[in-house]
Amino acid sequence: MTESNGKTALITGSTDGVGRVVAKRLAGSGWRVLVHGRDRERGEALVAEIKAAGGAAEFLSADLSSMAEVRRLADAAQKAPRRLDLLINNAGLGSGASRTTRRTSADGHELLFAVNYLAGFLLTHLLLPLVKKSTPARIVNVSSLGQQAIDFDDVMLTHGYSGSRAYCQSKLAQILFTIDLAHELAGSGVTVNTLHPATYMNTTMVRQSGVTPISSVEDGAEAILKLAVSPELDGKSGLYFNGQREARADAQAYDADARRRLKALSLQLTDLSTPSSSAARS
Ligand SMILES: NC(=O)c1ccc[n+]([C@@H]2O[C@H](COP(=O)([O-])OP(=O)(O)OC[C@H]3O[C@@H](n4cnc5c(N)ncnc54)[C@H](OP(=O)(O)O)[C@@H]3O)[C@@H](O)[C@H]2O)c1
Numbered sequence: 001m002t003e004s005n006g007k008t009a010l011i012t013g014s015t016d017g018v019g020r021v022v023a024k025r026l027a028g029s030g031w032r033v034l035v036h037g038r039d040r041e042r043g044e045a046l047v048a049e050i051k052a053a054g055g056a057a058e059f060l061s062a063d064l065s066s067m068a069e070v071r072r073l074a075d076a077a078q079k080a081p082r083r084l085d086l087l088i089n090n091a092g093l094g095s096g097a098s099r100t101t102r103r104t105s106a107d108g109h110e111l112l113f114a115v116n117y118l119a120g121f122l123l124t125h126l127l128l129p130l131v132k133k134s135t136p137a138r139i140v141n142v143s144s145l146g147q148q149a150i151d152f153d154d155v156m157l158t159h160g161y162s163g164s165r166a167y168c169q170s171k172l173a174q175i176l177f178t179i180d181l182a183h184e185l186a187g188s189g190v191t192v193n194t195l196h197p198a199t200y201m202n203t204t205m206v207r208q209s210g211v212t213p214i215s216s217v218e219d220g221a222e223a224i225l226k227l228a229v230s231p232e233l234d235g236k237s238g239l240y241f242n243g244q245r246e247a248r249a250d251a252q253a254y255d256a257d258a259r260r261r262l263k264a265l266s267l268q269l270t271d272l273s274t275p276s277s278s279a280a281r282s
Pocket of ligand 1: 016
């Protein structure tokens with residue numbers, strides 16, 4: 001039996017790829033792990049593997065291309081023991097499956113923007129009250145080196161769509177969100193940082209895009225775990241890392257006006273901007 005450290009972590013997209021490795025590593029060091037993904041069979045198999053090794057885990061399924069499912073996931077994650085010390089927004093879609101064809105989410109938003117960014121934005125806001133009660137707590141947003149400035153005149157990419165543009169825009173949106181949220185959370189005991197885990201890891205997403213992997217999921221997991229648990233990051237917030245090193249993201253991440261516009265749009269798209277609409281649902 002692995003000795004519990006009394007802490008809980010939710011890792012989205014931990015049924016596969018780098019998230020799966022992170023979930024196993026955290027469980028192995030005493031964390032209770034909430035494993036998330038769409039594929040129940042792979043989710044339950046990972047939970048069984050973690051339990052067989054003496055750890056604690058639970059599987060929560062949700063398709064992040066639906067905001068109703070994101071809300072259901074948030075509800076499920078708030079069940080006993082009612083603490084969340086670590087949230088890793090890792091789930092993501094690569095450009096491979098939507099290389100040339102623009103697809104939309106259940107709510108009608110461009111699919112990669114919805115799954116890679118908007119779902120994490122909504123999930124984080126819904127879980128923040130619990131995270132704030134579990135301080136010191138951390139949020140990690142798994143972004144990418146692939147970044148492209150958001151065109152606020154056509155965020156949903158109705159013109160000039162490409163899968164690569166959609167992926168890079170969604171990944172930069174996560175970085176703008178991280179910097180913005182870090183300002184909001186200053187002094188709360190919750191820190192939030194973001195990173196490019198590693199380049200072309202040997203994962204489903206990379207294989208689907210037809211690229212030959214050049215790094216391992218262990219490399220990426222190491223970088224994510226540094227932001228998640230390393231004492232080096234105590235009290236540090238709003239930072240972007242390339243692997244293990246602090247780095248500079250695309251210039252738009254440091255544009256306060258762009259961050260303000262993205263936040264306003266995101267609150268509106270997720271229906272979080274009107275307190276009455278959120279209250280009516282809860
Ligand atoms: N691979 C790389 O080289 C690389 C480089 C830079 C950044 N990243 C980032 O690292 C993160 C993890 O990527 P990976 O390479 O490990 O990918 P992966 O092996 O393809 O795994 C993706 C994970 O996300 C989940 N997911 C995908 N779409 C989902 C949806 N609609 N709803 C719920 N879950 C969904 C998948 O769950 P299912 O079991 O349901 O499929 C899976 O667990 C991503 O955010 C990616 O952008 C990866």
